Amino acid sequence: xxxxxxxxxxxxxxxxxxxxxxxxxxxxxxxxxxxxxxxxxxxxxxxxxxxxxxxxxxxxxxxxxxxxxxxxxxxxxxxxxxxxxxxxxxxxxxxx
Numbered sequence: 001x002x003x004x005x006x007x008x009x010x011x012x013x014x015x016x017x018x019x020x021x022x023x024x025x026x027x028x029x030x031x032x033x034x035x036x037x038x039x040x041x042x043x044x045x046x047x048x049x050x051x052x053x054x055x056x057x058x059x060x061x062x063x064x065x066x067x068x069x070x071x072x073x074x075x076x077x078x079x080x081x082x083x084x085x086x087x088x089x090x091x092x093x094x095x096x
Contacts (some may be wrong), residue, residue, distance in 0.1 A: 046071050 016038070024034045050067045054060040060067070086093055 043071075 020034050020038055023029060023037070024031045047067075050071075051060055054063070
């Protein structure tokens with residue numbers, strides 16, 4: 001399997017972040033509102049992606065806990081890594 005964190009991966013990440021940064025510039029729209037939209041979109045896409053692996057809703061329901069655990073653990077690992085990065089680089093990221 002190709003490295004999932006290759007240049008194309010980082011380009012897709014940057015595209016999502018750039019879109020969110022553009023959205024938070026809209027009058028009356030907060031960064032929190034943009035974040036909620038991004039989280040919902042990710043959850044919706046993840047649910048759809050999961051559904052593509054099943055022949056029925058009943059089959060998917062039987063694996064619901066495993067599906068949720070998989071995505072929750074992945075998000076937690078990525079969030080912890082990014083929080084650690086922001087702690088380590090706080091002055092560079094937040095004061096520039």
